[in-house]
Amino acid sequence: MTTPKFGFSLLDVSGGARRGKITTAHGDVDTPAFMPVGTAATVKAMTSQAVRDTGAQIILGNAYHLMLRPGAETIAALGGLHRFMNWPGPILTDSGGFQIWSLNALREVDAEGVTFRSHLDGSQHLLTPERAVAIQDMLEADIVMVLDECTNHPATHEEAEDSLKLTLDWARRCYDAFPGRPGHGLFGIVQGGMYEDLREEAARALIGVGFHGYAIGGLSVGEDCVTMLAMLDAAIRPLPEDQPRYLMGVGRPADVLEAVARGIDMFDCVLPTRSGRTGKAFTSRGEVNLRNARHGEDPRPLDEGCVCPACRDHSRAYLHHLTRSGEILGAVLLTWHNLRFYQDMMADIREAVATDTYSNFAAAFIQEMEKGDIPER
Amino acid sequence: MTTPKFGFSLLDVSGGARRGKITTAHGDVDTPAFMPVGTAATVKAMTSQAVRDTGAQIILGNAYHLMLRPGAETIAALGGLHRFMNWPGPILTDSGGFQIWSLNALREVDAEGVTFRSHLDGSQHLLTPERAVAIQDMLEADIVMVLDECTNHPATHEEAEDSLKLTLDWARRCYDAFPGRPGHGLFGIVQGGMYEDLREEAARALIGVGFHGYAIGGLSVGEDCVTMLAMLDAAIRPLPEDQPRYLMGVGRPADVLEAVARGIDMFDCVLPTRSGRTGKAFTSRGEVNLRNARHGEDPRPLDEGCVCPACRDHSRAYLHHLTRSGEILGAVLLTWHNLRFYQDMMADIREAVATDTYSNFAAAFIQEMEKGDIPER
Numbered sequence: 001m002t003t004p005k006f007g008f009s010l011l012d013v014s015g016g017a018r019r020g021k022i023t024t025a026h027g028d029v030d031t032p033a034f035m036p037v038g039t040a041a042t043v044k045a046m047t048s049q050a051v052r053d054t055g056a057q058i059i060l061g062n063a064y065h066l067m068l069r070p071g072a073e074t075i076a077a078l079g080g081l082h083r084f085m086n087w088p089g090p091i092l093t094d095s096g097g098f099q100i101w102s103l104n105a106l107r108e109v110d111a112e113g114v115t116f117r118s119h120l121d122g123s124q125h126l127l128t129p130e131r132a133v134a135i136q137d138m139l140e141a142d143i144v145m146v147l148d149e150c151t152n153h154p155a156t157h158e159e160a161e162d163s164l165k166l167t168l169d170w171a172r173r174c175y176d177a178f179p180g181r182p183g184h185g186l187f188g189i190v191q192g193g194m195y196e197d198l199r200e201e202a203a204r205a206l207i208g209v210g211f212h213g214y215a216i217g218g219l220s221v222g223e224d225c226v227t228m229l230a231m232l233d234a235a236i237r238p239l240p241e242d243q244p245r246y247l248m249g250v251g252r253p254a255d256v257l258e259a260v261a262r263g264i265d266m267f268d269c270v271l272p273t274r275s276g277r278t279g280k281a282f283t284s285r286g287e288v289n290l291r292n293a294r295h296g297e298d299p300r301p302l303d304e305g306c307v308c309p310a311c312r313d314h315s316r317a318y319l320h321h322l323t324r325s326g327e328i329l330g331a332v333l334l335t336w337h338n339l340r341f342y343q344d345m346m347a348d349i350r351e352a353v354a355t356d357t358y359s360n361f362a363a364a365f366i367q368e369m370e371k372g373d374i375p376e377r
Numbered sequence: 378m379t380t381p382k383f384g385f386s387l388l389d390v391s392g393g394a395r396r397g398k399i400t401t402a403h404g405d406v407d408t409p410a411f412m413p414v415g416t417a418a419t420v421k422a423m424t425s426q427a428v429r430d431t432g433a434q435i436i437l438g439n440a441y442h443l444m445l446r447p448g449a450e451t452i453a454a455l456g457g458l459h460r461f462m463n464w465p466g467p468i469l470t471d472s473g474g475f476q477i478w479s480l481n482a483l484r485e486v487d488a489e490g491v492t493f494r495s496h497l498d499g500s501q502h503l504l505t506p507e508r509a510v511a512i513q514d515m516l517e518a519d520i521v522m523v524l525d526e527c528t529n530h531p532a533t534h535e536e537a538e539d540s541l542k543l544t545l546d547w548a549r550r551c552y553d554a555f556p557g558r559p560g561h562g563l564f565g566i567v568q569g570g571m572y573e574d575l576r577e578e579a580a581r582a583l584i585g586v587g588f589h590g591y592a593i594g595g596l597s598v599g600e601d602c603v604t605m606l607a608m609l610d611a612a613i614r615p616l617p618e619d620q621p622r623y624l625m626g627v628g629r630p631a632d633v634l635e636a637v638a639r640g641i642d643m644f645d646c647v648l649p650t651r652s653g654r655t656g657k658a659f660t661s662r663g664e665v666n667l668r669n670a671r672h673g674e675d676p677r678p679l680d681e682g683c684v685c686p687a688c689r690d691h692s693r694a695y696l697h698h699l700t701r702s703g704e705i706l707g708a709v710l711l712t713w714h715n716l717r718f719y720q721d722m723m724a725d726i727r728e729a730v731a732t733d734t735y736s737n738f739a740a741a742f743i744q745e746m747e748k749g750d751i752p753e754r
Contacts, residue, residue: 041698045705047686070673070698078676078694086690277705296447299455309424313463317455321418321447328422328654328705 006142006185006212008244008265014358016263019350022213022244024090024142025183026082027057031244031265032349034256034342035060035092037273040069041085044273045328045335048086054308054336055343057089058142060268063135064096064103067125068118072138080140092143092268095132095174097189098217098249101150109149111166129173133186137179144186145215146174151193153221160193167191168205175209185212187246193218194227196234203238213244216264220250229258236263253282253345253369257362260349272342276335279323281310283341286369290334294376295320308340309333383519383562383589385621385642391735393640396727399590399621401467401519402560403459404434408621408642409726411633411719412437412469414650417446418462421650422705422712425463431685431713432720434466435519437645440512441473441480444502445495449515457517469520469645472509472551474566475594475626478527486526488543506550510563514556521563522592523551528570530598537570544568545582552586562589564623570595571604573611580615590621593641597627606635613640630659630722630746634739637726649719653712656700658687660718663746667711671753672697685717686710 004023008031012019022029036043036051038059043051051059061081066072075084081091100107100116107116113128132147147170151163171188178186188206192198199216206214216235219228232247239245246266247259256267272282279291283303288295290302298316306312310319310333322330345365352361381400385408389396399406413420413428415436420428428436438458443449452461458468477484477493484493490505509524524547528540548565555563565583569575576593583591593612596605609624616622623643624636633644649659656668660680665672667679675693683689687696687710699707722742729738 040702040704041695042704042706045709047706047709048690049686069702070694074674074694077674078692084692084695084698086695297451297454309426313425315455315461317447317451318418318461318463321461325417325446327417327419328708329419329424331705332422332424332709 003182006183008213008242010242012354012356014353014356015261017260017349017353017358018263018265019353020244020265022090022265023183024185025181026088026090026142029058029090030350032256032260032346032353033058033266034346035266035268036339036342037268037270038085038087040065041075041081043335043339045277045331046273046339050336051087051339052089054339055347056339059087059089059091061091061093061139061141062096062099063093063132063139064099066093066139067096067127067135068120072135076138076140080138082140090142091139093136093139093141093145094248095136095145095147096127097132097148098150100127109166111169113147113170114149129170130177133174133177137181142184143213144174144178144184146171146186146188146211148189148191148217150218150221151191153193153218153223155193157193157195157198160195160198164192164198164202168202171206172209175211187211187213187215189215189217189248190235191218192231192235194223194231196230199231199234200238203235207238207240211243213246214239215246215248217248219247220255229262232259232262232264239263253342254366256345257349257365261358261362272338273335276338277331279330279334281319281334281341282338283373284368285371285373288373290316290319290323290330292320298377300374300377302337303341306337306340306344308337310337380559383560385590385619387619389731389733391730391733392638394637394726394730394735395640395642396730397621397642399467399642400560401562402558403465403467403519406435406467407727409633409637409723409730410435410643411723412643412645413716413719414645414647415462415464417442418452418458420712420716422654422708423650423716427713428464428716429466431716432724433716436464436466436468438468438470438516438518439473439476440470440509440516441476443470443516444473444504444512445497449512453515453517457515459517467519468516470513470516470518470522471625472513472522472524473504474509474525475527477504486543488546490524490547491526506547507554510551510554514558519561520590521551521555521561523548523563523565523588525566525568525594527595527598528568530571530595530600532570534570534572534575537572537575541569541575541579545579548583549586552588564588564590564592566592566594566625567612568595569608569612571600571608573607576608576611577615580612584615584617588620590623591616592623592625594625596624597632606639609636609639609641616640630719631743633722634726634742638735638739649715650712653715654708656707656711658696658711658718659715660750661745662751663749665750667693667696667700667707669697675754677751677754679714680718683714683717683721685714687714
């Protein structure tokens with residue numbers, strides 16, 4: 001069997017929303033897709049089989065975390081990230097740019113790359129565009145992300161422009177360094193701060209280089225919702241129809257629905273996993289905090305329509321008990337539920353695009369969520 | 378279908394070792410059996426399905442923890458402990474005596490019962506023999522344990538005798554209070570400190586009352602191994618052949634093998650679960666600490682012959698990485714492995730008794746464990 005070429009097929013549209021399929025060395029991904037975050041070679045609290053059982057087809061790994069522990073060379077010697085974490089499907093790895101920006105007060109950026117201290121042991125590291133690509137190649141990531149600089153927020157137009165210039169220079173260097181193995185793709189990242197002209201310029205410049213897909217980064221960093229959507233529109237406008245578009249680090253269910261309507265194909269976000277570890281659940285009726293005393297004697301399932309183990313096997317009262325008791329099983333079950341909720345939502349989104357009913361679907365979905373949780377018994 | 382009577386069938390013996398079957402309202406238990414500890418209505422870090430997948434047929438719950446949180450009445454209103462934690466099989470509940478003894482500096486024991494402060498919120502509670510039975514009945518435990526006083530160690534003969542007197546008085550009161558639902562059994566607990574005469578006296582007194590089974594408590598509390606085995610022998614000597622015998626809170630694999638040889642049928646211990654949360658694994662080649670740097674690049678499975686997800690899907694290097702990174706999945710996978718190791722050991726023990734080869738089996742098992750871990754690569 002030969003490895004398929006990396007590619008994207010656009011299958012249906014419904015308004016601005018798109019349904020498609022990404023082909024990679026490790027299998028296909030139906031889009032719009034949500035990628036669970038597997039920072040340190042584990043989707044926190046989940047076995048790889050459980051992640052598959054939620055319906056996830058692709059997960060995200062973090063080059064930053066993995067280069068520091070256990071080390072990209074170690075994972076390569078052990079047969080790559082897929083084998084290391086027993087995830088046979090596609091993996092996208094973040095380049096490390098965002099983590100260095102968010103986790104490290106002590107970082108120095110120059111034209112060569114970024115010098116930073118490990119958040120684990122304080123050791124000093126230099127990450128260049130070339131090294132970022134080499135690390136992700138050692139991990140055998142199906143989708144490699146360029147190294148970018150996440151523009152500070154707020155930033156003046158001049159600051160954002162300078163930052164973008166660096167990001168575009170690094171993107172070209174990543175492109176040159178990318179080995180281009182069959183079935184593996186390299187995505188550019190549109191930056192440009194909160195300036196529409198820079199966002200559009202960034203997208204056009206990246207298209208000029210020619211990546212396998214385009215990500216939009218540096219959003220959901222504290223800006224208001226109107227600004228975020230304006231940046232999203234500006235970035236998307238020039239993007240080619242026949243390549244995948246990935247909105248990085250977003251978001252809540254309503255954000256995902258909104259972004260799909262604007263033509264986004266891929267998402268990742270820590271919310272479903274992080275929330276699951278703090279007693280919070282996403283449901284068809286909005287967010288539910290299982291720590292709340294109202295659930296203490298409630299025999300009903302968390303979300304009636306859901307078939308995950310948390311909803312199928314247990315009551316809200318039990319999930320409340322686990323959460324209040326700090327039991328690991330509470331984190332396991334709520335993470336499982338939240339990931340399943342996101343995957344079910346993505347499957348419903350794809351179905352709605354296929355039947356050209358996306359706009360009605362999204363409105364009804366949001367309306368249901370806005371009802372709030374089922375009444376207390 | 379009518380609920381079966383609680384009972385025990387002795388099927389085979391091999392030297393002092395026994396193979397049998399316990400019948401309960403929620404199913405049968407093949408003995409010798411190891412009961413995973415599910416303190417707070419969860420076997421820590423495991424879904425109930427995962428616990429079943431390890432081969433466990435019965436689990437242990439703690440009346441002490443459950444009476445304090447979420448409360449026995451709450452669990453009863455939610456349909457009992459089996460339904461609450463989604464464990465359809467048999468459950469044995471500890472009465473709370475041991476937990477009050479080990480978790481509470483501020484406790485007062487008198488003839489009526491024990492007054493203690495909750496380790497959670499400091500609230501004051503009185504646990505009497507009658508209340509201990511009522512709580513376990515509300516939980517719908519298949520096997521109810523009498524309330525006992527765990528004798529301090531060390532204790533003088535007089536202290537141990539006084540303590541035993543109280544334990545035997547409470548045992549009679551538990552017997553009188555036990556509702557005797559079909560398929561549910563009540564076990565007496567042999568105490569007596571580190572005095573053979575008291576252990577034997579305790580066993581005879583309990584037999585005089587007539588319980589469904591007999592537990593041996595107050596061992597593995599700091600005494601040496603020779604003393605523990607002497608107490609075990611003294612306690613077992615008078616026990617009837619046709620009723621199950623349960624050694625509480627024991628132990629390491631070698632302890633289990635030794636106790637089976639002396640005629641014990643049931644075990645519980647936090648070791649496999651607690652060790653799993655701190656990076657330690659039980660294997661056919663002894664105990665392995667996954668935090669050790671020697672495992673950092675080792676592609677081999679933890680225990681070659683094991684079919685648990687930790688061994689089947691992952692390398693030692695991955696388990697090392699998870700453990701060092703403090704990832705929940707490390708606790709999940711190692712707990713799973715350890716419980717599977719114990720259940721596989723119990724299945725092998727039963728097979729050895731059935732074929733009357735127990736003595737050879739146990740010697741070979743211990744010899745293999747004493748080899749220590751496989752050589753470093």
